[in-house]
Amino acid sequence: MTEEIELTIDSVGVRGDGVARHDGKPVYVPFTAPGDRVLVRPSAVKGEMRGELVELLVPGERVEPRCAHFGTCGGCALQHLSDDAYVAAKLGWLRGALAQHGFKDIEIAPLRRLAPGTRRRARLALARNGETVAGFHGRMSHAIVDLRECHVLHPALVALVVPLRVLAAEILPRRGTAAASLTLGDAGVDVVLALLKVPDLAALEALAHFAAAHDLARLSWSADHAFAPVAQRRPVRAVFAGVAVDLPPDVFLQASGEADAVLSDFVLDAIDTPRRIADLYAGVGTFSFALASRAPVHAVEGDAEAAKALRDAAARVNRADRVTVERRDLTRRPMSVAEFARFDAVVFDPPRTGALAQSRALAASAVPRVVAVSCNPATFARDARILVDGGYTLAHVAPVDSFIWSPHLELVARFERR
């Protein structure tokens, strides 16, 4: 049996685990807070030391977590931190990521906080194995935590968890699993059920009944490379800068409507008054229509359905000349230096993996103003280094707590070339 050891947690790592030092090496202890004196059972996992919490001997900078599932559910990692420790952890990750790429004295704005209970997208796991369960996966585990409460999701999504559990009991075979992607649009919830096999007639009837009983805006299923809507009761839309966009099923959206507004404001503040803007990784136009109030926008997006939704929305409000849309894979075919010559401002908001290829081309361009939006400080800092090595100055970084209690952080950054 491994010997238990006593440790003092001194910081919070990027996955949300408390970090202590033992024999000069970091030991990661989930669900601990800075200042905690803990008894842990250490083990080596994939070359790093982890500690399973045996006993909290002396509490540090912690508070009582709000949620009964905290500690088992993989959704939240930081609910137990005091407010000061929470903010310090998130800003610490950002500073750490920047420092890794040689950025020492960058101006970082205070962490912009967003309200809990507002997340408008969720992917819930469903399983029927004896009991039927519906919820998030446990932390670093395939087990599903049967969700009874959630303080992150919007109440309209939480209200669907129990009905989804009942539906899963009805339509899933024994030992069957499924996933439900929920999106809260402006006129109700859109559900896509990912099933292991194409639903039979009885299951389709149950799905249609479910959509009506819970007043869903839309319900679809996917299985075996097939996809079909079951019910469309209202349009599934989001409104950006006054323009309604019809949302394709399960499309990317920022974490909440408040996140849309805060990020758009930060992007507008940073962009200044350009004459022509490229909006790269534009999605369904979260920033495109707001940016179009300043100058004509060329929006580039890799997902065909998102690009079409954005193009259709621009046409519907007669702004097809103000917001032009191009479907393009920016990893395989980044915008080139020659193409950038038409623009004096670029906004880019890539997925978590960042924008390596695109940043290299941008770094060689003469575009005077670049605004980056990112949900991953590590890939952001890597891409920022490429831009700065190409002659840009990283002028300002504004962190936004879109993903409350999770080990994720959103940010908006401004680059200038003089």
Ligand SMILES: C[S@@+](CC[C@H](N)C(=O)[O-])C[C@H]1O[C@@H](n2cnc3c(N)ncnc32)[C@H](O)[C@@H]1O
């Ligand atoms: C973080 S989202 C941002 C979307 C939008 N700016 C917003 O705020 O809603 C990243 C977007 O990049 C798109 N994307 C991912 N990989 C891409 C690629 N290689 N080329 C172009 N777009 C890509 C995704 O489809 C998604 O819409």
